[in-house]
Amino acid sequence: xxxxxxxxAVNLTLRRRGTRCGIAEPSGEPAPVGQKTRYDDGLAAxxxxxxxxxxxxxxxxxxxxxxxxxxxxxxxxxxxxxxVSKRVMQGRSRLQQQEAVREVLLSMLPPGAPQQFRKLxxxxxxxxxxxxALTVPFFHWLVxxxxxxxxxxxxxxxxxxxxxxxxxxxxxxxxVGMCVNMCKIPTxxxxxxxxxxxxxxxxxxxxxxxxxxxxxxxxxxEDDPATKQPCLADICSMSSPSSPICPKLEA
Numbered sequence: 001x002x003x004x005x006x007x008x009a010v011n012l013t014l015r016r017r018g019t020r021c022g023i024a025e026p027s028g029e030p031a032p033v034g035q036k037t038r039y040d041d042g043l044a045a046x047x048x049x050x051x052x053x054x055x056x057x058x059x060x061x062x063x064x065x066x067x068x069x070x071x072x073x074x075x076x077x078x079x080x081x082x083x084v085s086k087r088v089m090q091g092r093s094r095l096q097q098q099e100a101v102r103e104v105l106l107s108m109l110p111p112g113a114p115q116q117f118r119k120l121x122x123x124x125x126x127x128x129x130x131x132x133a134l135t136v137p138f139f140h141w142l143v144x145x146x147x148x149x150x151x152x153x154x155x156x157x158x159x160x161x162x163x164x165x166x167x168x169x170x171x172x173x174x175x176v177g178m179c180v181n182m183c184k185i186p187t188x189x190x191x192x193x194x195x196x197x198x199x200x201x202x203x204x205x206x207x208x209x210x211x212x213x214x215x216x217x218x219x220x221x222e223d224d225p226a227t228k229q230p231c232l233a234d235i236c237s238m239s240s241p242s243s244p245i246c247p248k249l250e251a
Contacts, residue, residue: 023145030144030166033207037144037171041078045141050076052142053084055107059100060087082172085182086238094181094248101186106194118196127197128153128160128215135162135212143210144168153215162212170208174235177248179203180226188218205229 023030024038031037041049053076088100121127132148140146143164151161170179184201191199191214198217203210203226221227231239231246240247 030171033166037166037168039078039144039168041141045078046076048141049078049081051108052104053081055104056081056084056088056100059104060084060090078168078172082169085173085178086175089178089182089248094177094250097181097248098186098189101182102190102194105186105190114194114196117194121195121197123197123215125153125156125158125160125215129158131191131197132160132162132212132214142169144171149211151211151213151216153213158215160214162214164210164212166208167203167210170203170205170210174232175238175248176205176229176231176236176246177238179205180229180246180249184226185221192218202226205232 022040022042024040025031039045089097092100121131129148136146136148144166146162146164148159149161149163150157150159152158153160167179169183173179180203184203188199188201191197198215200213200216200218201210202213205226218224227249228245229249230244231241233239233241238248
């Protein structure tokens with residue numbers, strides 16, 4: 001939790017200086033489905049992109065051109081962050097992809113952080129609502145604009161849901177397998193099993209929105225509708241249109 005708190009403090013400080021990433025569309029809202037949303041990424045956003053990308057690049061494909069110079073910390077943008085994610089997928093099964101993301105997340109935390117998180121945030125309604133509220137500003141750079149919503153968890157209504165209007169990661173990758181293996185499953189697993197706070201993520205592949213529900217235990221992989229999705233053939237460069245399910249979800 002110390003790592004999350006420190007990163008949040010950096011994020012808030014940089015945002016006060018006018019460097020928070022924002023949508024560059026005239027409407028101020030994500031572009032319609034089929035069109036790519038334009039973002040104006042400031043310093044805070046670039047810091048997090050570089051941080052995550054450099055960590056993930058260690059797990060990327062080793063088959064690089066000898067003349068290719070390693071990117072500097074400040075040279076990463078969102079597109080290069082997504083490209084790093086694609087390299088991590090190459091040559092790995094879905095379980096290996098998920099494990100790679102888990103290791104990246106753990107590498108960003110100081111020793112004992114998950115245990116401290118469990119002490120500070122036991123799985124209560126308050127903890128779920130607090131983390132939902134934290135998600136909106138903290139992960140804006142990663143998923144785009146979102147808002148806290150009311151959801152029902154175990155028969156109790158609470159404001160522990162987050163609705164992502166149009167997920168930036170899915171929009172830029174265009175890949176169902178990347179969404180599920182590199183984001184949804186490892187994030188759910190990390191919060192549920194490492195932090196002890198259940199989390200379910202429900203991506204909508206038609207409008208690219210996503211609903212996060214803190215406090216709700218995720219379904220088993222085989223029972224999750226997201227794991228039965230076909231490729232987004234119109235926008236995914238790695239798609240297999242003839243396959244009823246994205247091959248990255250079966251490997």
